[in-house]
Amino acid sequence: MRFTGISYKKTKPIKMYGGGYIFEESKNGAQVQDDPVRLEEFEARIQGGEKIEPMDWMPYEYRKQLIRMIEQHAHSEIIGALPEGTWITRAPGFRRKLALMAKVQDEVGHAQLLYSAAETLGKPREVMINDLITGKSKYSNVFNYPAVTWADTAVIAWLIDAGAIINQVANSKGSYGPYCRALERICMEESFHLKYGHDNVVFLATGTPKQREMVQDALNRWWKPIMHFFGPSDKISVHTETLMRWKVKMASNDDMRQKFLDMYVPKIWELGLTIPDPLLKKNEDTGKWDYTEPDWEEFKRVINGDGPCNKERLAVRRRAEEKGEWVRKALMRNAEEYTVPLS
Ligand code: BYC
Numbered sequence: 001m002r003f004t005g006i007s008y009k010k011t012k013p014i015k016m017y018g019g020g021y022i023f024e025e026s027k028n029g030a031q032v033q034d035d036p037v038r039l040e041e042f043e044a045r046i047q048g049g050e051k052i053e054p055m056d057w058m059p060y061e062y063r064k065q066l067i068r069m070i071e072q073h074a075h076s077e078i079i080g081a082l083p084e085g086t087w088i089t090r091a092p093g094f095r096r097k098l099a100l101m102a103k104v105q106d107e108v109g110h111a112q113l114l115y116s117a118a119e120t121l122g123k124p125r126e127v128m129i130n131d132l133i134t135g136k137s138k139y140s141n142v143f144n145y146p147a148v149t150w151a152d153t154a155v156i157a158w159l160i161d162a163g164a165i166i167n168q169v170a171n172s173k174g175s176y177g178p179y180c181r182a183l184e185r186i187c188m189e190e191s192f193h194l195k196y197g198h199d200n201v202v203f204l205a206t207g208t209p210k211q212r213e214m215v216q217d218a219l220n221r222w223w224k225p226i227m228h229f230f231g232p233s234d235k236i237s238v239h240t241e242t243l244m245r246w247k248v249k250m251a252s253n254d255d256m257r258q259k260f261l262d263m264y265v266p267k268i269w270e271l272g273l274t275i276p277d278p279l280l281k282k283n284e285d286t287g288k289w290d291y292t293e294p295d296w297e298e299f300k301r302v303i304n305g306d307g308p309c310n311k312e313r314l315a316v317r318r319r320a321e322e323k324g325e326w327v328r329k330a331l332m333r334n335a336e337e338y339t340v341p342l343s
Pocket of ligand 1: 068069072073074076077079080081107138139140141142156160161164167228229230231232236237238239240243249253303
């Protein structure tokens with residue numbers, strides 16, 4: 001047990017991406033005891049709706065949880081760029097290609113905002129990237145599935161972005177300033193993504209029989225991952241209680257899933273599409289949606305590295321890190337000449 005009034009030390013100036021402090025994890029998972037007086041003051045600030053800023057005192061566990069969640073979110077954005085990114089070269093038409101390129105760039109930009117927010121808590125970006133490409137850190141389950149046809153990209157852009165907005169609008173009202181500000185900006189861009197995705201789905205759903213079939217097949221493929229996207233049911237969620245007490249999460253996983261169903265099931269049905277869950281219906285007594293319990297064993301397998309595309313996704317990121325290494329080195333040693341310009 002130790003107190004954690006100040007649990008940082010200065011890093012050596014070898015880092016590429018910025019930040020200046022590193023977070024020291026407790027050794028061997030030993031429980032860290034916060035100063036009870038400071039903890040009480042901190043919780044009063046949270047209850048009073050104040051934002052916590054990077055240089056403010058915060059409990060060890062609050063910092064650790066935020067790093068975990070923001071880092072996973074950042075990884076989800078860069079890995080999430082891949083399923084749609086592979087369709088840039090095959091997008092049907094120049095306008096769709098331009099819009100998809102802009103969306104994919106936005107997603108990578110979101111990752112930059114989120115890595116910066118996580119860095120304010122003391123985890124260097126190099127370590128986060130390394131934890132991603134070595135498989136130590138998680139990222140969203142959904143991006144471990146393939147985008148088989150163009151219609152898959154339409155369903156991703158509409159419904160995954162819709163799910164993300166529900167989660168992020170709620171959490172942007174949370175307690176940690178840098179994360180909330182990043183989420184606000186991200187949500188503005190995601191709103192455009194959602195419109196773009198909806199436009200693509202409507203185009204296919206009101207098109208030829210072949211186009212309708214494509215979009216229905218894509219919806220059938222993505223429904224299960226989308227139901228998993230909001231996280232395990234509240235009964236088995238590990239972190240929800242602590243995160244909601246500290247206003248990092250502003251709604252539980254089940255509540256976010258319900259909100260998504262409320263908003264999007266009617267829109268899907270309106271397009272004449274069907275949802276591959278025979279039990280899905282609004283329960284008039286509870287006011288909530290009944291649905292088939294998602295397969296949480298599959299969810300666990302996928303988030304722990306054994307989904308259809310996990311290996312491919314990480315291999316692509318690893319290659320990007322290796323290929324980009326010379327750029328980072330060149331930027332760090334700008335006095336050295338790395339290229340001789342051609343005439
Ligand atoms: N996928 O206790 P729980 C985007 C893990 S990108 C993978 O309920 P928590 C987009 C969880 O980490 C936006 N893992 O966790 C980008 C934990 O494992 P650890 C993605 C998941 O944190 C490009 C364990 O399961 N959004 O929209 O209270 C193109 C127990 O779960 C998932 C975010 O990242 C999952 N779905 O709640 C298009 C939002 N769910 O760490 C679109 C930020 C759970 O103990 N994250 N796990 O080993 C969150 O809001 C929360 O972390 C969650 C889960 C609601 C996802």
